[in-house]
Amino acid sequence: RPGHKLVPQNPPPPHAAMMRAVVTLALVASASAFMVPRAPVGARSVLRSTEAPVETPPAPAAETTEAAAPVAEAPAPAPAPVAPAIAMSEAVPFLTAAKNLDGYVGSAGFDPLYLSETFDIKWMREAELKHGRVAMLAVVGFIVPDIGIRLPDHAFSSLEAVKATGAQPLLQIILFGGFLEFILNSGKMTQATMFEDSSRVPGALGFNPAGIKPTPEDELKEIKNGRLAMLAISGILTQAALGHPNFPYA
Numbered sequence: 001r002p003g004h005k006l007v008p009q010n011p012p013p014p015h016a017a018m019m020r021a022v023v024t025l026a027l028v029a030s031a032s033a034f035m036v037p038r039a040p041v042g043a044r045s046v047l048r049s050t051e052a053p054v055e056t057p058p059a060p061a062a063e064t065t066e067a068a069a070p071v072a073e074a075p076a077p078a079p080a081p082v083a084p085a086i087a088m089s090e091a092v093p094f095l096t097a098a099k100n101l102d103g104y105v106g107s108a109g110f111d112p113l114y115l116s117e118t119f120d121i122k123w124m125r126e127a128e129l130k131h132g133r134v135a136m137l138a139v140v141g142f143i144v145p146d147i148g149i150r151l152p153d154h155a156f157s158s159l160e161a162v163k164a165t166g167a168q169p170l171l172q173i174i175l176f177g178g179f180l181e182f183i184l185n186s187g188k189m190t191q192a193t194m195f196e197d198s199s200r201v202p203g204a205l206g207f208n209p210a211g212i213k214p215t216p217e218d219e220l221k222e223i224k225n226g227r228l229a230m231l232a233i234s235g236i237l238t239q240a241a242l243g244h245p246n247f248p249y250a
Helices: 014-032 041-050 121-146 158-165 167-184 216-241
Strands: none
Touching (some): 121 216, 158 167
């Protein structure tokens, strides 16, 4: 200012300058505590070499303009085999049907013991026909005398006639029947030999003086009547032996 005289200021004492320096150093030290230390250049190169490399995904293949070849289709799996249906017997529905009865006249599927699978079916059919024919003759021969048609001086009932005949005449009848069987079959009596000729028909014994050609209906009638006669003669003999010797054996 005009009119004022500059008065020189006194320099600061030495101890004040020292205090400033100490405070400055303290502030710098406290600030360095909050800074992240940096690794040296050599250490940073070691850290980079130990890190696992990051795999980059492969670049997608370039699409081709050509059409891809068609892929052959796999063959379809074969269908599972179907189990065959089990045929049941018509006569006995809770049993399976016998295998060898088809094609025979009069077959009703009744073979609960499966004999047709154990024995020769032709041999068994021959036996059935012969027994049926004998049974039909027996029924007639047993009933006719018991209804009063007898020879003179023969007042026996059929059951009494069998008893009065005796064992020897009955044995002669059986042997004569066996002899006829042997002659008609040319000595082939067993099921292993009776049908060695495959063209031989069961029951066809060559006895047909009238030259009748039986039809399937005639054969069916013979089978059914023969089966009925076998049951009938069994019942007649049983009733007669139990004390009812006269017709109708009741």
